[in-house]
Amino acid sequence: MKTIDFKKLRSEMTLEEKASLCSGADFWHTKAVERLGIPGVCVSDGPHGLRKQETDADHIGLGESVKAVCFPASSALSCSFDRELLHKLGITLGEECQAEDISTILGPAVNVKRSPLCGRNFEYFSEDPYLTGELASSYVNGVQSQNIGTSVKHFAANNQETRRLSISAEVDERTLREIYLAAFETIVKMSQPWTIMCSYNLINGIYSCENDWLLNKVLRDEWGFKGLVVTDWGAMNDRVKALNAGLDLEMPSSNGVTDKEIVSAVKEGKISMETLDQTVDRILELVQKYIAGKVEDAHYDKEEHHQLARKMAEESAVLLKNEDILPLKEKDKVAFIGEFAERPRYQGGGSSHINSFKVTSALDASKGLDIIYAKGYDSLKDEYDEELIQEAVHCAKEASVAVIFAGLPDLYESEGYDRTHLDLPSYQNILIEEVVKVQPNTVVVLHNGSPILMPWADKVKGILEVYLGGQAVGEATVNLLYGKVNPSGKLAETFPLRLQDNPSYYNFPGTNRTVTYQEGIFIGYRYYDAKEMDVLYPFGFGLSYTKYAYSNLRMQVLRTEADGENILAEGEYKANSKTIHMDDTEKLRVTVTIKNIGNYSGKEIVQLYVRQRDASVIRPPKELKGFEKVALEPGEEKDVTFLLDNRSFAYYSTERNDWYVESGQYDILIAKSSREIELTGEVIMKKSTPEEFLFDDRTTLGDVISRMKDPSILFKMFKGSFEFTAAEESNTTDEKMMMEMIKSMPLHSLRSFSPTPLSNEDLENLKQLILSQID
Numbered sequence: 001m002k003t004i005d006f007k008k009l010r011s012e013m014t015l016e017e018k019a020s021l022c023s024g025a026d027f028w029h030t031k032a033v034e035r036l037g038i039p040g041v042c043v044s045d046g047p048h049g050l051r052k053q054e055t056d057a058d059h060i061g062l063g064e065s066v067k068a069v070c071f072p073a074s075s076a077l078s079c080s081f082d083r084e085l086l087h088k089l090g091i092t093l094g095e096e097c098q099a100e101d102i103s104t105i106l107g108p109a110v111n112v113k114r115s116p117l118c119g120r121n122f123e124y125f126s127e128d129p130y131l132t133g134e135l136a137s138s139y140v141n142g143v144q145s146q147n148i149g150t151s152v153k154h155f156a157a158n159n160q161e162t163r164r165l166s167i168s169a170e171v172d173e174r175t176l177r178e179i180y181l182a183a184f185e186t187i188v189k190m191s192q193p194w195t196i197m198c199s200y201n202l203i204n205g206i207y208s209c210e211n212d213w214l215l216n217k218v219l220r221d222e223w224g225f226k227g228l229v230v231t232d233w234g235a236m237n238d239r240v241k242a243l244n245a246g247l248d249l250e251m252p253s254s255n256g257v258t259d260k261e262i263v264s265a266v267k268e269g270k271i272s273m274e275t276l277d278q279t280v281d282r283i284l285e286l287v288q289k290y291i292a293g294k295v296e297d298a299h300y301d302k303e304e305h306h307q308l309a310r311k312m313a314e315e316s317a318v319l320l321k322n323e324d325i326l327p328l329k330e331k332d333k334v335a336f337i338g339e340f341a342e343r344p345r346y347q348g349g350g351s352s353h354i355n356s357f358k359v360t361s362a363l364d365a366s367k368g369l370d371i372i373y374a375k376g377y378d379s380l381k382d383e384y385d386e387e388l389i390q391e392a393v394h395c396a397k398e399a400s401v402a403v404i405f406a407g408l409p410d411l412y413e414s415e416g417y418d419r420t421h422l423d424l425p426s427y428q429n430i431l432i433e434e435v436v437k438v439q440p441n442t443v444v445v446l447h448n449g450s451p452i453l454m455p456w457a458d459k460v461k462g463i464l465e466v467y468l469g470g471q472a473v474g475e476a477t478v479n480l481l482y483g484k485v486n487p488s489g490k491l492a493e494t495f496p497l498r499l500q501d502n503p504s505y506y507n508f509p510g511t512n513r514t515v516t517y518q519e520g521i522f523i524g525y526r527y528y529d530a531k532e533m534d535v536l537y538p539f540g541f542g543l544s545y546t547k548y549a550y551s552n553l554r555m556q557v558l559r560t561e562a563d564g565e566n567i568l569a570e571g572e573y574k575a576n577s578k579t580i581h582m583d584d585t586e587k588l589r590v591t592v593t594i595k596n597i598g599n600y601s602g603k604e605i606v607q608l609y610v611r612q613r614d615a616s617v618i619r620p621p622k623e624l625k626g627f628e629k630v631a632l633e634p635g636e637e638k639d640v641t642f643l644l645d646n647r648s649f650a651y652y653s654t655e656r657n658d659w660y661v662e663s664g665q666y667d668i669l670i671a672k673s674s675r676e677i678e679l680t681g682e683v684i685m686k687k688s689t690p691e692e693f694l695f696d697d698r699t700t701l702g703d704v705i706s707r708m709k710d711p712s713i714l715f716k717m718f719k720g721s722f723e724f725t726a727a728e729e730s731n732t733t734d735e736k737m738m739m740e741m742i743k744s745m746p747l748h749s750l751r752s753f754s755p756t757p758l759s760n761e762d763l764e765n766l767k768q769l770i771l772s773q774i775d
Contacts, residue, residue, distance in 0.1 A: 006281050006288075009036055018276055019262040021283045022243065023250040027233075028053065030249065030283065041290050043151070043251075044100070046093065047107020047123070047139075048073050048347070048470065049354035052100050066100065069305040069471065070347050070354035074108065075449050076316040076467035078125040078492035079542070081605040082629050083138040085315055090142020090150075092305055097148040098298035103290035104149035104195060106351075108136045110183045111199075113450075113493055114159040114523055115504040117419045122348040122449025122468050126492035127524030127539065129179055130624050133186030140191040147293020149194030149286060152187050154232055155208060155219070156180055157517075158199035161418045162509035165235070168202035171517040176203075177652035177659075178521050181218070188223045194286055195227050198247060200235045207237045215246030228282035240265040248279045302357050310360075310472035310479075315603075317480050318465040319487035319543040325443055325461035327483025327545060328401060330369060335395045336362060337435060338376045338405035338428075345379070345407055345447040346473045350415025354471075361474040362405065362445075369482075372399060377427050379409040384427040389434055396439035403481065404432055404460075407447030418509055422453045422499050432456045445477055451495040454536060465491075483545060488603035488629070490542035490673065494524050497536050503527040525674040526620035540607050540624075540673035546598025546634065550606075550670060550678035555580045558587040558643075579682040584661040588644040592670050592679060594630055595637035603631045606640045609669040609677075610648055616662060619651055622669055644668075649685060655694050663687050693774050695767065701750075702743030708773040 010018070017033050025031040025040050032040040045051035050068040071077075071089055080086075097105055109120070113127040125132040140150045157169035157180045171180065187193060196219065198208040208214060209231050219225045228248040236242060236250045239258035243265075250258055265271040319326070328334060341362045347354060363373060374395035375388055396402040406428045413419055423429070436442045436459045443462035446452070447469070457463065464487065466477055479485040496502055503519035510516065522530060525539035555578055557568040568586065582588060594604055608626030612619050626642035646661055653660040668681035693707055705711040747767060751758045758766075 006284050009038065009284065010277060010280055012036060013280070015263055015266060016259070018280045019259045019266075020256075021280055022239075022248065022262055022276075023254045023256075023258055024252045027252040030287065038284070038287065039291070041103035041287055042101060043104040043106060044097070044102045045107075045351045046105040047109055048077070048089075048352060049356075050093070050096050050100060050102065050105070051352065051354055052102060065355045067302075067357040068096065068354050069302055069309055070356040070359075071305075071309045072313050072316055072470040072473070073122045073348055073352070073449060073468040074125045075122045075492070076469050076489075077312060078131060078135055078316075079318050079465075079467065079489035080312070080316040080629070081131070081135075081490060081492075081607075081627050082315055083134060085312060086135045086138040087142040088308070089312065090139040091145060092142075092300075092308060094143045094146025094148040095298070095300045096305070097143075098146060098295045099300050102148065103286065104151055105143060106151045106153065106197065108139050108150065109153050109352075110136045110187065111154055111156075111158050112179055112183065112523070114517070115418075115502055115508045116422060116451040116493070116496070116499070117502075117508060118159055118450070119161040119413050119418045120348070120350065120415050121493075122413060123350075123352050123415070125183075127494065128492070128624050129182035130186075131492055131627065133183035133190075134627075136183060137187045137190040140187055140193050144191070144194065147289065147295075149227075149289065151195040151197045151230060152184060152193045153197035154199035155184055155196050155229075156199060156214060157203050157208075158201055160509045160515065161416055163512065165200040166202075166513070167510060168205050168514045169517060170204055170514050172520065173654050174652045175517055175520045179523060184219075185223055188219070188225045192226055194289060195249075196225065196229050197232055198229055198235060200232050207235075207242075209235055209247045210238055210241040210245045212245040220246060228279075228286055240270055243271055243279060244275060248282050306358060306360075306472055309470040310475045313466065313469035313473050313476035314479055314485040316467065316469065316489045317476065317487050318467075318489040318491055318541075319480075319545075320463040320465050320537055320541070321457065321460070322543055322545075323461040325401065325441055326464070326481060328403075328443075328481050330482060332401055333370045333372070333399045335392075335399035335402045335439070336366070336371050336373045336405065337392045337395060337402055338431070339379050340405035340407055340445075340447050341373060341403075341474075342375070343379075344405070344473050344477075345410065345468065346470055347468050348414060348449050349410050352415070356471040359471045359474075362477050363474070365475040365478040369478075376404070376431050377425070379425075382409065382411065382425055382427075384430060389427075389431055392431055393434050393438055396435045396442070399439070401441045401443065402435050402439040403443045403445060404435060405445045405447065406432065408449065408452065413449050419450070422451060422496075424452055429455060432460065436460060443481070445481075447473070451493060451536075453498070454495075457536065465489075483600070486545045486600050486602040487542065488544060488605065490540050490605045490607075491537055492539070494528055494539045494674075495536040496528070497534060501528070501533060501535070521618075521620065526623065529621050529674055538673050538675040540605070540671065541675070542605070542673075544598075544600070544602045544604070546596055546600040546602040548602075548604045548632070548672075549595045549597045550592060550672075551595070552591075552593040553578055553668075553670060553679040553681050554591045555668065555681050555683070556589040556591075557582045558589055559585070560587070579684065581684045581686065583686045583688040584646050584649070585688045588648075588668075588683065590626070590642045590644065590668055590670075590681065591639050593637055593639055594632065596632035596634055599634055601631070601633050603629055604672075605629050607671045607673065608642045608644075609671055609674065610644070611667040611669060612649070612662070613665040613667065615651075615664070617651060617653075622674065624674075649683075656692070661685060661687070663691055690775060693771070695771065697748060698746055700743060701745050701747070704770045704774070705743065707775070708770060709775065710773060713769070713773065
């Protein structure tokens with residue numbers, strides 16, 4: 001069966017058959033309609049490897065699954081800032097799905113990291129929605145290029161594990177749009193995923209699976225999503241409400257209970273046949289896509305994919321500190337200390353847990369090198385062991401360099417529960433402190449899925465963050481430590497100095513029923529940079545064995561014409577920066593030259609942030625709007641180019657129910673991290689149409705004065721009451737107080753202070769006069 005005539009098959013279906021398609025046949029399969037030759041298809045957990053279960057099905061990683069390849073988790077991969085790498089991962093997983101007869105992989109997980117305590121952060125990309133959307137889109141495009149579907153999850157505002165099945169995330173619309181929906185929007189518009197998985201939680205009091213605004217109005221009507229929406233496993237609450245709200249497929253099986261509810265609702269007029277038919281068409285289309293794209297006798301090379309997992313881990317690792325200790329020399333006698341050198345923690349717990357066909361540790365990968373080993377701790381016991389500590393200290397004394405493999409044990413972070421602190425196990429901190437007392441040349445390698453505190457950071461000479469680097473993390477780590485590969489990753493999240501510094505600290509994980517996103521758009525670096533707060537390591541930070549110079553910032557304005565994009569103007573130098581004029585219909589091409597001025601081959605991640613000056617609304621001090629990873633040999637230089645569009649400068653205006661670009665000055669910041677700005681350009685933005693002025697009963701005189709061509713008109717009208725003129729700035733306290741009070745008045749308040757009575761008609765005439773004075 002290579003094609004499905006949707007309308008013909010649907011016309012031949014009974015109501016009961018249509019309803020039956022709307023829930024799973026079992027844990028991992030959609031229902032078949034054997035009478036019409038419609039097969040069911042299989043889906044499988046992901047996103048960084050396959051967790052296909054053939055028996056004892058579950059969604060939390062307890063049951064056995066087929067042997068597969070475990071790639072680095074998204075917390076690691078995001079640090080690569082490499083779209084091509086994520087695309088390659090997608091292609092690879094698509095090949096594996098074809099070989100395992102899987103139609104759809106349940107991933108990627110793109111929830112933004114609101115708090116470092118979220119137990120599932122290892123499976124998410126970043127605290128930044130732009131980075132998340134760009135990388136995840138590449139992943140989706142890769143998977144779906146192999147005629148395998150993706151299920152982008154968890155839509156939406158699923159940012160904690162605590163009471164995730166019942167908590168209501170209370171989030172204002174601007175915050176939703178700019179932070180928690182933005183990555184999903186990018187993926188839908190750039191990649192059209194086959195499916196979207198809705199989250200368990202409620203959003204502002206409405207379950208995600210029953211949220212008509214979220215699923216129909218935003219996802220489908222605004223963004224143009226064409227695929228089907230599936231529940232997270234067990235997320236269904238009210239099947240009738242959910243179907244009307246745009247929720248197509250319930251997983252897993254409801255044992256027919258909700259199918260009967262759909263049948264009854266259609267008969268009673270609570271669900272229209274048109275709505276049910278739309279849902280049936282979407283489910284049949286998923287089946288059709290898989291059948292049409294099925295590769296017969298597909299197979300893949302596990303060893304080849306293992307080597308790809310190693311390369312991905314190498315590209316993603318972040319060098320956080322290096323005081324002339326790395327790379328190590330092969331002739332050095334090195335002590336590998338810590339259980340994770342022998343048994344690395346390379347993946348997280350829960351539904352993404354992969355049954356790896358092999359795992360290579362750092363000890364396995366260091367054969368032929370002069371390595372001595374001490375276990376240092378037992379990760380399963382979570383307790384201090386004096387004998388293991390002393391053995392490690394002795395081992396460190398015997399070597400010229402000590403490399404301590406530390407990190408979070410499985411028990412510390414997992415799907416199903418959140419962390420309560422950012423600490424490493426105390427026995428690991430003690431181990432590090434004891435080793436540095438006897439061995440000044442100490443390097444720490446970290447295996448963790450999310451930020452930790454490092455009370456010993458100023459005492460060690462090197463820190464290499466490998467996150468949860470997949471089954472080949474040991475090989476990758478040794479290659480990085482010994483300089484066979486130059487570290488090139490940069491942090492996709494901020495590492496704070498204290499948990500209390502995190503903006504969600506007072507509102508995570510909330511009460512028994514609600515969690516309030518009171519910090520709004522200020523999460524991650526948006527908050528820390530706005531507060532100019534010291535952090536352990538900032539967003540976008542990462543070191544290399546070489547050095548890079550940034551120079552020659554150029555900017556060009558582009559307008560799309562019938563014959564393509566034409567250059568309208570180029571920026572001109574102003575000392576160390578540039579300035580350029582454009583309007584909100586045009587695009588901006590930004591180019592910068594990067595040169596490798598060190599002695600090692602390497603890759604640099606160049607970041608572009610946009611900052612608006614003097615915005616009329618509260619905005620972060622900078623937002624990531626571009627990134628590129630460039631490979632350079634020693635002495636080599638290359639141009640790196642970014643293209644910014646209207647959205648790069650916009651904020652979400654709840655007054656206009658749309659994205660909005662204000663006129664004014666914007667800075668283009670070329671950076672090594674959110675805290676290391678190398679070059680700055682200036683853009684003067686002008687609206688292509690007159691700037692809309694929102695005038696209602698809350699608009700103040702200060703609002704109108706700032707926009708009027710000749711505000712003296714107002715002052716002259718009320719000169720009998722207020723002793724000031726438009727051209728004068730008040731110098732006395734009383735006069736300044738009066739001026740500020742007047743600026744804060746809405747128009748109707750003038751009635752109380754006017755020298756003559758003001759009727760409603762007078763106020764309306766005044767309003768029209770003001771509007772005639774506004775550009």
